Amino acid sequence: MSDTASWREKTLDHVIHQPILKDSRSTAGTFLGWPKQDIFHDVIQGGQANFDSAIGKLTGDDKALLYAKYNQPGHLTELDSAFTQLLKNQGQIIQPYIFDIGCGPFTAGLSLAQTIGPGRIIHYYGIDLYKSMRELAGKLVNTAKSFNGINNASTFSFFESLSDVPTPQGARNNAKIFIASYLLSSNTLDVNDLANSISNASRNFGAGPSFLLYTNSSNPYAARNYPAFKTALEREDFECAVEDHSCIHHMNRERKLHYALFYKKDNFRV
């Protein structure tokens, strides 16, 4: 790592890349003893693996680490682009509540923190079904803090389910930003439950406006749950502000992307 590497590169190097490279099982053709070319398919299962269960000699923690190695870089590139547009000026989005649903290894948190810079404060809730992902995300938060990538007043906590996030006492005015990035590919997901828990969190966290950023692969199978999700969100008074397909350049290839922004207006009324 060069001295000029950003805190994020250093953080990822420290928590993801070096532990994989230094692991005694890793060899020239393998990461953690698993052939590199088979990891995406066998271990990560395209992102849909159970990251708390072992496969062969790989633990759930190993699988989460490999997911971060393989899948996270492309997601970071996409989210960097999205957050730069959504939050390019500080504007009025001050101390937002961030609900990163299916947070994986703190992917949207890392992207957001890099976009807004260490001067700004956020309150981040990472939601992930898998303990291995939540623990890896926690490590990334602590390491990012140690490299001064994150404001010391920002708060980060991780939960298995959105409904586990404790409601603040008393009304709040802050904006709420929900992130559903590569979440809808999952086979186990009930879009109505998801929209319902998003709506509850939106209400519990006060009268400020809510935003939801959706990103996913453009392939029709990955996006199959989107129409039902959109309908369910609209039923909860979220409006679709933008929906489109796009290409993002990442590591010498184009990634095809489906994205949308939903908005629920504030409820500052007596």
Place this chain on the structure above:
Amino acid sequence: MNLPNLSDFYPDQINALLAPADENLFIVGPPGSGKTTIAVQRAKNISYQGKRTLLITKNRMLASLARKLGEQSFEVMTMNKFVPTDYGIRFNKLIPKSPYNSYQYDWDLITAHYEHSPTPSYDHIIVDEGQNIPARFYPWVVKFGAHNVSIFADENQTTENSEHASLEDIRSAPMPAAKHLIYNHRNTYEIAQVAEFFHRSLRVGAGIVPDERRGEKPALVSFDNWEDISKKITNRFRNRKSSIGIIVENIDIAQTLYNIITRHLHGTTSRIDLYTHRAPEYSEYNIDISQDGITILTSKSVIGLEFDCVYLQDLPRQANQLSLATQRRMYMLCARAKKELFLIDGPQALTKAQLTNLPDENLLTR
């Protein structure tokens, strides 16, 4: 990707200031959200249009402050001054008091009298800290007080409802739906965090502090006797001149502290003022709390005021969970401090159980 900037979706707060003079305006906001500043600005704007304008507050110190800010372009009175005065001018007799409570007006009778003389004396009346004025005042002021009324209020922080108004009371005066102020323009992030620890209002959200307004973490300071804490405060004042507010639980304590601090600062030109809810009328005219100096106040007299540095002695002494009213009161009191906040514990130290009702080390240096 082609996404909009999220700020573009945000409600426009400037509307509050730009509302036309001949429209009623209802603004709701938490402590520090700028209610008094906007109220004064609106009063100025409207009076400059040649309209007879009156700003009403509950608290005399706040009235005095508004008078200074308003540079005499409009009239300022407390509610308790305005209502009997207006009544006296119209009907040439003393205002009827409630047969049950001589501190309260007989609004039914007053309203009945005004039906015979309904033309308002003012073009526009602006009410600040409207939650601290009796609910019955509102239908009267909207109908008989002025052609138009603007009301700035927070959610009622107390349970003594006869002398206070809920947001619904104000709304049903009738007033238009409220616009909310959502930013905190007064406290540092750290002070706001301590205040928010006590925030329980479900209607008016805690104001958002800009990320860069940071300061020292508030501290809990123990003391055994009034001499010691007075010495601490005067030393701090000598080293760092600013406006200091010492908020205490009763008038006797206020007087004791005033005597000791006056002795400590004897021979200096420093401003030391005592201001309680029982202070003689017009005493507030001689106090400029925004200037460097020390002001000693009771909790009841501090509503709407702000200081660079606050020493708060009036801490809750319940051992069990704090009542909603106490939580709200603490929220209001902590939010008086702009840059520094000290919770001062003494001379009778809080018990362990009482201390659990205060924020932990994450928010409060102990």
